[in-house]
Amino acid sequence: MNVDYIIVGFGLSGLSFVEQLEKNGKSFMVYEDSSQTSSRVAGGIYNPVVLKRFTLAWQASEQLRVAVSFYKDVEDKLCKKLVEDLPVLRRFNSVEEQNNWFESCGNLGLNEFLSSELVRSKNTAIDAPFHYGKVKHTGKIDINNMLFFYSEYLHKNNKIIKDSFDYDKIEVKEGLVCYKNIVSKHIVFTEGFGMKNNPFFNHLPLQGNKGEYIIIKSEALQLKEAIKSSVFIIPLGQDMYKVGATYNNEDKTSGKTLHAKEELQKKLERFLKVPYSVVDQVAGIRPTVKDRKPLIGTHTDYQNIHILNGLGSRGILIGPTVAKKLYDHIENGVLLDKDIDIKRFNILG
Template sequence: MKDVDYIIVGCGLASISFCEELRANNKTFIVFDDDSQQSSIVAAGLYNPVILKRFSEVWMAKEQLALALPLYAKIENELNIKVDYKLRILRRFTSIEEQNKWFTASDKPSLEPYLSLQLIKNNNSEIDAPYGFGEVLHAGRLDTEMLITSYKNLLREANCLEEQSFIYDNIQFNNESIVYENVKAKQIVFAEGFGIKQNPYFSTIPLTGSKGEILVIKAPDLKIDYAIKSSVFIIPLGNDLYNVGSTYNNLDKTNRPTALAKEELTSKLKTFIKCDFKVVNHIAGVRPTVKDRRPLVGRHPKHNNIYVLNGLGTRGVMIAPYVAGKLFRFIEKGEKLDDAINIKRFE
């Protein structure tokens, strides 16, 4: 029997962030993961403090970035990997009116640190942008696939990873502890992403799920080292490769790429990219989205040592370290969970 402080189910951005809280506080744990959830792996990985459709601030952006960037730097240093790439994000303007809205938004105290006041003219003949761009500051891209793959290697080396499906019916409650197969734990945290819809302990939480699809294209003539947000994002990966995304589908809950999404993304891309490109990969995953666009964090209403860490939606790179810290302090120190993230808001 292995005796640990925590069992964690899932190994995406939320789980990794919570593992880092446990490691920093000398807590023992074991992670169960079966690779069934793909949203963190297939994510474009952008972290961006501005909602570029409406020129408004992302919820708790300053606080989230202050925690996320040092955490990823720490992991990079420990694992000797590169996952955090500082990246200019340029918002393509489609009219003079959009330019004016950008500069009006930049006067707001909450947005002033993130929106450049300089209008950037387009000088790339392969891009159609007659009204130029606005630049988002303090943004970047996290290589989520590299992060998760490398972190799993760390867990394997520490004998902290069980690569198997978690069987909910095998949980046994024993006084103040939980026994699962050959593991005895004080607490269990479910960080399964959309997979939590199959979890009988949290199947009723209002996780809607939104399927997203991304293309990887090769465009040798494009030659940009910055991301562009227009009707779709295009994000440089190096070697003339770019991510193009993403779609939003609230009905399809599978991880299978679709021809319809591929057509949507390529059609939108062609509205502002003039050069030829070739699609070299097409990936899909279901994001754990919530109707009020806030995370789902908290304790099971009947079982005091079962918790959920979920609902990170489309901004998991920024949100994960923030909510992981909130949950850890709630469990270990009795700190009150913010009403905005507490699952009790839906009771």
Template sequence: MMKSVDYIVVGCGLASIAFCELLRNNKKSFIVFDDNSQQSSIVAAGLYNPVILKRFSEVWKAKEQLNLALPVYKRIEQDLKIKIDYKLRILRRFTSIKEQNLWFNASDKPKLEPYLSTQLVKNTNEFIDAPFGFGEVLHAGRIETEKLIHAYKTFLKENQSFVEARFEYQNLQVSPHGLIYNDINARQVVFAEGFGVKNNPYFKDIPLNGTKGEVLIIKAPQLNIDYGIKSSVFIIPLENDLYAVGATYNWTDKSNIPTEEGKQELINKLKTFLQCEFEVVQHLAGIRPTVKDRRPLVGQHAEYQNLYVLNGLGTRGVMIAPYVAQKLYQLIENNTALDFEINISRFN
């Protein structure tokens, strides 16, 4: 028996989940294929932070993204009966008076004023070296991405909407009238595979660079903080004295294998300001789907009109995913043109 659905979605990371939520809310039938080969969404710290803390500048379309994203995660929490959204103070550690001044200058800019506190936060933790204090980012938080993805896959399985298997491209039959994949007939296929798109014959030429990121989970009982710190690396509190520390940026290694070099880089940077004992309890790695112009890759195949791509979310997938998912859905269902800056056609 042939099964008919509106959509096949390939991949089950942040981009895919955001798109599936739109399908669910609009009563579209779909099935998701995922083989667990892509780790970037699971490894990700899951921060939503409207400010680029290296340069004290606004994240691209930060307000629009947050306004869309947070209700999506709240709805998922309600429907799946899980807790994944945690409001989190993020403190940017200053290394000089100059950085303090740059922060306060940035806080006067209209687009940044809602997100940058003008109150200098003094360091009160004896195990953190921060003589120049911190600046506090407002309206920030963390999505527990690993919990989200595992729970969402379980939810899809319970609704017979998930296949835990590799998508075999050679089995896809494409015609103007529809798509057939094994025993499934679909109107559209959306590829949301992250760096795995490099193996996709339909979209393998999109300019996705891929940047390897490594993260440590450390146990530091003395640290005792309930806020995140951004310095040469970030520290994000988890639970039970555990903290996520990251991340590295490697543009040549395209494997998900943690490296000793990455581990030592993170430890060395962490020790420049953390002054208590800690133990590394886990070491993770994944390939971020990054693009040279730091914009997502969304669009329609030039020849096969019912094949689409949703990719290139980079380092801010938690914020960007619902925004670009909505743009793609509007393109497919309402023929609403994509903004040039996210359309894959910009590289033609």
């Protein structure tokens, strides 16, 4: 079989690049073994503001415009409801935090996303004596269903193979990459934290950050918005909520931990004033990088081997933008931005 691209991995980065290929009429085959779960367990919120410090996330305005349009196109393609507007409220812990918020509202860039009106607390299920600030232009992507239905779409069109990838079976020839019975012009690795096992790119400084969420049920909570305090509370419907997440730079295992569950419950109970029950827990390792920028680019020694990785905790926003940048780099010779190009680490890759 001859294709234009082999894609290895199918999380947010893989889907983002595959959609670029689909839009441009390129042929491809995806290899996916579901070993990496960070995309599937993520909260799904798209939010351009770092709510701990009231600052704008990296290139957030540009990425938000691209991402919302991108996900609505995917929604239309799959004929599934995947995107919803969801208000995000930042719970204030003090008058000082209120003042910092309103000061930030006047900053260039942030004034587009931070509401200057104080949102007074009406829901007695949450202790919020200092009320809330509202982030504008936020929403939620149903990531798990998006990946599931897109994978089903690829399966129906014979464009995905659900199998582990064997790096030893790659043969690189001039202008071609051969893998088993597939001959391709390019191969793009979008493996998330699985990159640590990739002999072509495992020298890159992908650190990994484990995140865990608990899923709770509370009939009394009755939230219609996502609330950010010491943890996020994200409505899932039918009195279910996702609460998290933890950030653990040491634990690189994929399993759920009692310590994370207890940590999340302790933080939640500082301000939640109604009964709830924990009905599930999920965990995954975010593909994070020491400089908090993605890993995008082409291997130094092999001009048809590429990487799209390191999207971190804001993959929903970042993915569509950097996928297009990598596609334009490969197909049209467009130079990558220096802050995302893997060449910035001045080592092989």
